[in-house]
Amino acid sequence: MNVFIKMLINCFFCLRQNKDYTADWNKHANRTRKLYTCVIALVLAMIQGCANRDKISQALYIKGDLVLDYQPRSNLVRKHPTPCKPKYPIIDVHTHFSNALSPAFLIEKMDALGIKAIINLSGGYGVKLEEMLEKFSHYNPDRLIIFCNLDFSKIDDPDFSEQMVESLRAAHAKGAKGLKIFKTLGLTVKDKTGQIVAIDDVRFDPIWDKAGELGMPVLIHSADPVAFFKPTDRFNERLMQLKRHPDWSFSGADFPERETIIAQRNRVIARHPHTLFIGAHVGNSAEDLMMIGRLLDSYPNLYVDVAGRVAELGRQPYTARKFLIKYQDRVLFGTDRYPGKAVQPRYKIYYRFFQTDDEYFNYYDHPFPPTGEWKIYGLFLPDTVLEKIYFKNAERVLGLRQ
Ligand SMILES: [Zn+2]
Known part of the structure; x- marks a missing residue:
């Protein structure tokens, strides 16, 4: 497709350069040829464009020269290889998988990646939940843990x-x-x-209380990254991602303000001190670690997971390192993937991020940056902190260890 676009652009500039020409027949013929080439290139580019609609690559203007599909490769030399195994066993508190997977497959991949246990947050309710528990928890209750969900469609039932x-x-x-x-x-x-x-609708109060009474942690995903609530324009730091997933944009009057949603969640956490809440994706405020730090200070019943936010943490390594050390008892390891998932695997990248002092590396294993257009830096967390984030905090939260 790039070739066709380049042809198109070249033709366009050629035509513009020839625009004063009127007399010379040969040149006129040349211009007509270019026009035909231009039209053919346009049609081919459109056909190719339709075929590759979801593939978006970088295009930059450098002194008037259009550089398409720009994918610079870092020449930095790394001093140590990416760790394949974590320093301590992992409990991944944020995975999603369906009944279609086999528990034996998961256990095999977990062993290969140094993972002790995983929590599937997509347990569902009713029959689906029963099947999920039957298939996975009964296979290995210590390693394949299931969280249930609620049926919001019943919200109008008295x-x-x-x-x-x-x-x-x-x-x-x-x-x-x-x-x-x-x-x-x-x-x-x-x-x-x-x-x-609203998240703090009173109809949910008995549910939060019951979860606390049963010792069931509530892992709650509220709002989304800041960029998803901003206009999808050239100033949006996740513009490319939102172009690929327009349905992830919650900007505009059809949706509540991001701050409104976060405030509702915070009121629930404050109102139910005996229920343990885990704010998914660093409480969905990884862009503002000072703010999430204040919430952790205010609410002893709040924890956060790091699932899907290594990109955010890794672009602010000084702040993130201080944050994780300060709140080392309140942070849980999570990926938003599952062991063996082929699409955008994350485990080894996460180990590299938390364990090494590698600089300026990709937060993704994918042909293009899936979230923001940046690189990350390793945090070389102290062993005692790693241990807590990798599994000790999760064990305490899940009641696996006293
Ligand atoms: Zn998730």
């Missing part, structure tokens, strides 16, 4: 709270170890009034 409390109790009795709340709550879930249901 006994919604009671139904959900009962669903949680039943899930716990069958082996679910925690509750995962997806980001739809506070963002897109509506009730019969047509209003978006």
